Every structure is written in C-alpha cells, then in structure tokens.
Amino acid sequence: MKRAKRLYVLLGVLVVVCIAAFAVVKHEERQEEIRNSGEIVLEIDPETVDALSWEYESESLAFHKDETWQYDEDAAFPVSEEKIQELLEPFQALEAAFIIEEVTDYSQYGLDNPVCTIHLSAGEEDYEIKLGNYSTMDSQRYLSTGDGNVYLVEDDPMEDYEITIRDMIANDETPSFGQVTGIQFEGADSYQVVYQEYSEESPYTYCSEDVYFRQEGEDLKPLDTNLVESYLSGIENLTLDNYMTYQAGTEDLSQYGLDAPELTVTVTYTPEEDEEGESQTFTLHISRSPEERAAAENDTASEEDEEEEITAYARVGDSEIVYQITGESYEKLIAAGYDDLRHKEALTADFTQVTGLDITLEGSVYNLTSEGSGEDKTFHFGEEEVDVADLQSALEGLTADSFTQEEPTQKEEIALTVYLDSEVHPSVQIQLYRYDGENCLAVIDGEPVSLIPRSAVVDLIEAVNAIVL
Numbered sequence: 001m002k003r004a005k006r007l008y009v010l011l012g013v014l015v016v017v018c019i020a021a022f023a024v025v026k027h028e029e030r031q032e033e034i035r036n037s038g039e040i041v042l043e044i045d046p047e048t049v050d051a052l053s054w055e056y057e058s059e060s061l062a063f064h065k066d067e068t069w070q071y072d073e074d075a076a077f078p079v080s081e082e083k084i085q086e087l088l089e090p091f092q093a094l095e096a097a098f099i100i101e102e103v104t105d106y107s108q109y110g111l112d113n114p115v116c117t118i119h120l121s122a123g124e125e126d127y128e129i130k131l132g133n134y135s136t137m138d139s140q141r142y143l144s145t146g147d148g149n150v151y152l153v154e155d156d157p158m159e160d161y162e163i164t165i166r167d168m169i170a171n172d173e174t175p176s177f178g179q180v181t182g183i184q185f186e187g188a189d190s191y192q193v194v195y196q197e198y199s200e201e202s203p204y205t206y207c208s209e210d211v212y213f214r215q216e217g218e219d220l221k222p223l224d225t226n227l228v229e230s231y232l233s234g235i236e237n238l239t240l241d242n243y244m245t246y247q248a249g250t251e252d253l254s255q256y257g258l259d260a261p262e263l264t265v266t267v268t269y270t271p272e273e274d275e276e277g278e279s280q281t282f283t284l285h286i287s288r289s290p291e292e293r294a295a296a297e298n299d300t301a302s303e304e305d306e307e308e309e310i311t312a313y314a315r316v317g318d319s320e321i322v323y324q325i326t327g328e329s330y331e332k333l334i335a336a337g338y339d340d341l342r343h344k345e346a347l348t349a350d351f352t353q354v355t356g357l358d359i360t361l362e363g364s365v366y367n368l369t370s371e372g373s374g375e376d377k378t379f380h381f382g383e384e385e386v387d388v389a390d391l392q393s394a395l396e397g398l399t400a401d402s403f404t405q406e407e408p409t410q411k412e413e414i415a416l417t418v419y420l421d422s423e424v425h426p427s428v429q430i431q432l433y434r435y436d437g438e439n440c441l442a443v444i445d446g447e448p449v450s451l452i453p454r455s456a457v458v459d460l461i462e463a464v465n466a467i468v469l
Contacts, residue, residue, distance in 0.1 A: 038095065038096070038097065039095065039096060039099075040093050040094065040095055041094055041095070041096045041099070041145070041149075041151055042091055042094035042127075042129075042145055043091075043092065043093055043094070044088070044091045044092060044120060044122055044127065045092065045122070046085055046088040046089065046092055048122040048123055049065070049088055049120055049121065049122045050064060050065040050121055050122065050123070051063070051064045051065070051119070051120070051121035052064075052084065052087060052088065052118075052119070052120055052121075053072075053118075053119045054116055054117060054118040054119065054161055055116065055117050056115070056116040056161055056162065059163075059164055061164075061165060061168070063079060063084065063168075068081065069081055069084050071165070071168070076246070076247055077165070077168075077169065077246060078169055078170040078246055078321070079168055079169070079170060080168055080169060080170040080171070081170070082170075083167065083168050083170075084168075086160055087160050087161065088120075089160075090155055090157040090160065091120065091127075091129070091157070094143075094151075094153060094155075095153065095154070095155070096151035096152065096153055097138070097140055097152050097153060097154050098140075098151070098152040099149055099150075099151055099152075100149060100150040100151070100152070101148070101149050102148065102149075103144075103148060103149065103150050106132075106144070106150070109132045109133055109142040109144075109150050110132030110133030110142060111130050111132040111133075111142060111144050111150065114130035114131055114132050114144075115131050115132065115133075115158065116130075116131040116157075116158060116161050117129070117130050117131075118130075118131070118157070118161065127145065127146075128145075128146050129143065129144070129145055129157070130143065130144045130146075131143055131157060131158050131161075132144070132150075134156070134158070135152065138152060139154070140152045140153055140154050140156070141153055141156040141157070141158060143157070166243070169243060169246060169321070171240050171241055171243070171321070171323075172240050172316035172317075172319050172321055172323075173240070174235055174236050174237070174238050174240065174282070174284075174316075175236070175269070175271065175280070175282055176236055176271065176272070177232055177235075177236060177267060177269040177271070177282075178269055178270050178271040178272035178273075178274070179195075179269060179270045179272070180195060180232060180267060180268070180269045181194075181195045181268050181269060181270065181279065182194055182195060182267075182268040183212075183228075183232075183265065183266070183267050183268070184264075184265070184266040184268075185263065185264075185265060185336050185337075186263070186264040186265075186266075187261070187262055187263035187264065187334075187336065188262070188263075188337065189336070189337035189338055189339075191214050191215070191216075191338060192214070192215045193212055193213065193214060193215070193223065193228070193341075194212070194213055194215050194220065195211055195212060195213075196211060196213060196220070197211060198210060198211060200422065200423075200424065201424055202424065203424060204219075204220040204221070204222060205222040205348070205425075206348070206349050206353070206420055206422050206424070206425035206428070207222065207343070207348040207349055207350070208350065209225050209226075210222040210223070210225060210348070211225055212225055212228045212341075214338055214341075214342075221338070221342070222342070222343065222348070223338075223341045223342055223343070224341060224342060224343045224344070227340070227341045227342075228341055231332075231333075231335075231336065231340075231341065232267065234329070234332045234333055235265065235267065235282075235284060235333070238284075238314070238325065238329055238333070239325070239326075239329070240314065240316070240321075240323045240325075241323070242323055242324045242325075243321050243322065243323050243324075244256060244313065244322045244323065244324055245320075245321070245322050246320060246321045247320050248315070248319075248320045248321065248322045252322060253315075253322070254290070255289070255290075256287065256289060256313040256315075256322050257287035257288055257289050257290050257292075257293060257313065258285050258287050258313060258315050258322060260287075261285040261286055261287040261315075262286060262287045262288065262293065262334060263285070263286045263287070263333065263334055263336060264283065264284070264285050264286075265283070265284045265286070265333070265336065266281055266282070266283045267281065267282045267283075268280070268281050269281075269282070282316075282317075283316065283317045284314060284315075284316060284317075284333075285314065285315040285316075286312065286313075286314050286325075286330065286333050286334060287312065287313055287314075288310065288311060288312050288313070288330070289311055289313075292310070292311055309327045310327030310330050310331065311324070311327075312324070312325050312326075312327060312329070312330035313325065314329075339402075339403045342403070344399040344400045344450075345396065345398065345399050345400075346395075346398035346399070346400075346430050346442050346444060346449070346450070346452065347395055347396070347398065347418060347428060347430060349418070349420055349425075349428065351392050351395070351396065352374065352377075353420045353421050353422065354370070354418055354419065354420060354421075355369075355370050355419045355420065355421050356368055356369045356370055356419040357391075357416055357417065357418055357419065358416065358417040358419075359414070359415070359416050359464055359468075360412075360414065360415040360416075361414050361415075361461065361464055361465075361468075364468075366381065366464065366467075366468045367381075368380065368381055368386070368388070368467070373421075381467055381468060386467050388467070390463040390466060391460075391463040391464065391467065393459075393463070394456070394459045394460040394462075394463040395416075395418075395460065397456045397459060397460075398430070398432075398442065398452050398456055398457070398460065399452065399456070400442070400449070400450030400451065400452055401439060401450070401451050401452065401453055402450065402451050403449065403450045403451075404441070404448060404449075404450060404451055405447075405448050406441065406448055407448055408431075408433035408435075408441050408443060408448065409433075410433055410434035410435065410441075411433065411434050412431060412432070412433050412434075413432045413433060413434055413440055413457055413461065414431075414432050414457065414460060414461055414464070415429070415430065415431040415432070416429070416430045416431075417429050417430075418430065428444065428445060429444070429445050429446070430442065430443075430444055431443040431444075432452065432457050432460075435451060435454075437454070438453065438454055439451040439452060439453060439454055440452050440453075440454050440457045
C-alpha cells in the first residue's frame with residue numbers, strides 16, 4: 001500500500017514538472033516570436049545624417065558634418081565623403097531576413113556586448129545600432145536598433161565598419177589621361193615630350209607608330225609609343241593609400257625628400273569624357289629619403305643595402321598629403337629619361353616598308369631587291385627569289401642593351417643600307433662594329449647610338465650568309 005502511494009506521489013510530481021516545462025516553453029514562445037521578414041526595418045536618408053560615430057574593438061571614431069564631413073579629433077584631417085556615404089548606405093533601406101520580437105535575452109545574439117555599436121544623428125533623430133553575433137549557418141548578422149526586436153540581416157554592415165582612421169582619408173587620385181598632349185620631366189634628365197600625329201611627310205620619323213617626341217629646340221626625337229604609354233599607365237595605376245602625413249609642411253617635405261624631388265612629372269591631357277576637349281594637367285613628385293638618395297649618389301651603399309627594399313615617397317601637385325610608395329612603383333616611375341623611353345630597335349620601320357637591302361659583309365656587297373607589295377611582296381638575290389624570314393627576324397632582333405655616343409674604334413662586322421617605301425626617308429644605314437666580347441656598337445645613319453648584344457649580330461650575319469652563300 002505504501003509502495004503504491006509512493007508511486008502515485010512520484011507520478012504527480014512528474015505531471016507537475018511536465019506542466020511547468022510546457023508552461024515555460026509556451027511562455028518563451030510568447031516572449032520571443034521568430035518570423036520571416038524581408039521587410040525594410042530601418043530607413044535613414046544619408047543626406048539628413050549630420051553625425052556618425054562607432055566603436056569597434058579598440059577603435060572609436062567620430063565624424064560630424066559642417067558643410068563637409070570632418071573628423072571630430074582633427075579638423076585638418078581630409079575626410080573622404082565617398083567613404084562616409086559607403087558607411088551610411090546600409091541603413092538607407094535596411095532589410096531584415098528574420099525578425100525576433102519581444103526579446104528578453106540579448107546575450108544569446110551577442111547584443112549584450114555587441115561587436116560594434118554605431119551612432120547616427122539625423123536632424124532631431126538619434127539612432128543606436130548594435131551589431132551582434134554572426135550566424136555562420138545563415139551567413140547573416142544579428143542586429144538591434146533599440147526597438148525591442150532583434151533582426152537577422154543578410155547585408156552585413158560589419159563589412160564596412162571594420163576600418164581605421166587611415167581608411168577614412170580622402171586620398172589623392174591619379175586620373176585616366178585619355179589623350180595626352182604633352183609631358184614635362186624635371187629631374188636628372190629634364191625634357192619636354194610633345195604629341196604629334198604621324199604623317200608620311202614627317203621629317204622626324206619613318207615609324208608609323210611614332211606619336212611622342214622629345215623636343216630639342218626645333219628638332220623632335222622619336223620615342224617608343226609603347227614605352228611612353230606603359231609609363232603613363234604606371235601613373236594612372238599608382239596606388240596612393242599609404243599616407244605618411246596629411247599636413248605636410250616644409251620640414252615634412254624635407255624629411256621625405258620632396259622639397260627637391262628626384263623627379264617631377266607633369267602630364268597635359270584631355271579626358272575622354274570631356275566633351276569640350278579642355279586640357280588638364282596632373283603633376284606627380286617622386287623621391288627617396290635624403291639619406292637613401294645620398295647613399296645612392298655617393299655609391300656608399302653596401303651590397304646588402306642594395307638588396308633592401310627602396311623607401312620612396314610621392315606627392316600629387318601641391319597636396320599636403322605625402323604617400324609612401326612601393327620600391328617597384330618607384331623604380332618604374334623614376335625610369336623616365338630619354339634612354340628609358342626611346343626606341344631600343346636599330347630599325348624602327350615596319351618590315352613591310354622595306355623595299356631592298358645593300359649588305360656589306362667581309363668586304364663583299366650583296367644586294368636584295370623586292371617586287372610587289374604587302375603579302376605579295378617577294379625578295380630576290382640576283383635572279384633568284386629568296387626567303388627573308390630569318391633575315392627579317394634577325395633585323396628586328398637588333399635591340400639595344402644600352403645607349404652610347406662612343407665612336408667605333410674596332411672592325412666593322414656588318415653594314416646594311418635598308419631601303420624604305422618613303423619619299424622623306426628613302427633609306428636607313430645601320431653599321432655594326434666590334435666592341436667587346438658581349439656587345440657590338442651600332443651606328444645609325446652615321447651616329448653612334450647603342451650597344452647591341454653580339455649574339456644578335458651573329459644571328460644577323462648567319463641569316464645573310466644563308467641567303468648569299
């Protein structure tokens with residue numbers, strides 16, 4: 001009897017526990033109701049926002065709008081208006097994937113100690129937006145706006161707010177040049193580059209691709225178009241985001257070697273989108289630190305120093321921002337001398353322009369003539385038609401390793417008079433002299449020009465011998 005009574009008591013306790021558990025579950029369901037949404041839960045017009053601040057980990061940043069956006073801690077800091085708009089954009093129409101209503105326990109969503117807290121002021125309205133845990137299962141962020149609900153949002157604002165003050169600066173930008181009409185280089189080799197459309201009547205070049213020229217008084221020296229455009233592309237694609245100071249004074253410019261830059265480049269151009277075709281200019285200053293420049297100029301750097309990464313800086317025009325640039329960018333930009341941008345080829349004409357060749361080799365003169373034009377053009381040695389593919393390849397392979405004005409003092413290896421289909425430039429004379437074991441000296445139209453690898457000259461001699469012997 002006692003045993004049965006005990007069982008009834010235990011059964012009663014179990015029933016009470018079940019009823020209590022059921023009541024708790026139903027209570028929780030009433031307290032936190034989760035439902036699908038897709039509705040806009042926050043709308044803030046970015047144009048009405050006049051203050052923005054946030055705390056993320058150890059970072060705390062605050063900005064206010066006074067005609068333009070300003071950094072609360074330093075009014076001189078150039079704030080990026082574009083970056084501010086990026087930060088405000090998520091809240092222009094914030095859409096919730098799920099809504100959790102009547103929340104009592106914010107800790108389970110990470111909102112008792114949020115990852116990031118964002119404060120916005122828009123007129124008389126203030127907003128506090130807390131970002132909580134990230135649901136890896138849903139790939140969404142828990143967020144609260146202070147209205148008692150928790151929202152699960154697919155577009156995570158945290159992606160925009162994981163930044164520092166360095167990300168908020170309005171960096172200088174390099175333009176897309178469009179049509180360049182002139183370049184001024186001021187440095188170790190100071191000169192002016194002008195743009196001139198190619199003309200068959202041009203006295204300055206016989207290469208149809210030449211449009212950029214170094215100006216020397218009334219004379220123009222052709223530059224390699226590909227090299228010039230590659231150089232300009234290096235400016236257009238230069239990354240300016242690692243600032244050293246945004247208030248460069250005299251001492252700062254001296255510290256970074258920009259009081260007397262190693263190189264100043266000024267590009268005159270017309271942007272493609274400018275329908276009126278008005279010219280603009282862009283100026284870039286480049287330099288290393290005075291100490292590094294002095295070591296390089298005095299040749300006091302050890303081999304280990306030479307292998308170290310170059311420390312270089314850049315400044316756009318009169319901007320107060322000084323940037324550190326990579327050693328790779330510095331080396332590309334500093335290579336702006338005439339010898340860096342001029343043609344490396346001994347013969348700059350397209351081979352389709354060649355109508356004949358007189359070749360002097362080992363005291364003998366050989367004449368090649370042509371018939372026809374374009375794809376139908378054929379070359380002849382005497383009465384015999386010859387294949388000049390290897391000769392063409394060898395001629396095009398005569399490219400400079402370096403440039404020189406040194407007069408030849410040794411034996412002539414081979415000489416060519418190349419006849420062109422041009423009334424202004426009917427021929428080009430190329431003479432190749434022994435120089436040392438690795439190079440030959442090239443003389444073009446009577447003027448010493450460059451040192452060409454001896455191996456390329458040997459290839460040319462062998463190509464000629466294959467035709468004439």
